[in-house]
Amino acid sequence: MWVTLCPAAAYRSRARQPAAIGIWRALRRPLFVAFVLGCTMSLITSAGLTPRLAGSATVYWSFVPLAEMVGLAAACGRGGRTLAFPRAIDLFFAGHGPWLFWLIGLSAIWSFTPPIRAFALTNAIWLYGAGGFALLWSAYVDFCFFRFALARSMARAGRDLVLHRLISWTIILAIFGGPAIPPAVAARLGW
Numbered sequence: 001m002w003v004t005l006c007p008a009a010a011y012r013s014r015a016r017q018p019a020a021i022g023i024w025r026a027l028r029r030p031l032f033v034a035f036v037l038g039c040t041m042s043l044i045t046s047a048g049l050t051p052r053l054a055g056s057a058t059v060y061w062s063f064v065p066l067a068e069m070v071g072l073a074a075a076c077g078r079g080g081r082t083l084a085f086p087r088a089i090d091l092f093f094a095g096h097g098p099w100l101f102w103l104i105g106l107s108a109i110w111s112f113t114p115p116i117r118a119f120a121l122t123n124a125i126w127l128y129g130a131g132g133f134a135l136l137w138s139a140y141v142d143f144c145f146f147r148f149a150l151a152r153s154m155a156r157a158g159r160d161l162v163l164h165r166l167i168s169w170t171i172i173l174a175i176f177g178g179p180a181i182p183p184a185v186a187a188r189l190g191w
Helices: 007-016 023-046 051-060 063-077 085-093 097-112 115-149 154-180 183-189
Strands: none
Touching: 007 085, 007 115, 023 051, 023 063, 023 085, 023 097, 063 085, 063 154, 085 115, 097 115, 115 154
16 A cells, blocks of 8 residues: 555665565465456446356456566566565565556446446446546556666656556557457467
8 A cells, every 4th residue: 555655665675675585475465456357247237246257257367466476577677676676576566556446436437336336336437537547657656666766767668668568568468459359360460
């Protein structure tokens, strides 16, 4: 929570703390992000949290944190690494508060309002207003991660942020939106 509210201060203090962490600690936050995504899908589709829907959706949506880790590996691999990669994963995913709050709000809208009202709220207010805010705030949090946790210059932190988003979001959009690509376009792309 502290990383979401005061990312610069949080990443400065956390990056100074020596921590050799294992694989479980590195993966617990990405798994939590996948779990929240799975729960969100369960709440949106059935207005209830069922283990069958949440579990399978968690497995299905685990490609999102995996894509983010691929983008993070590319951004962290450029130049000298100031943190071990498992520690970088843990710190990076600590900053997912804006997206998680947005997903929880989306789940609440679909769980507690009738479908007609939920469509109206999610289209106008939640997707564009709150989604835009989550996008901008998460970009700032990620910039602070690259700037302060990895001790990068402002310009390099900005480049790493763009590289991370370019790689991870391309993978996410290809997997999520790939089936919607017309066959003629997919053939030209070599898919």
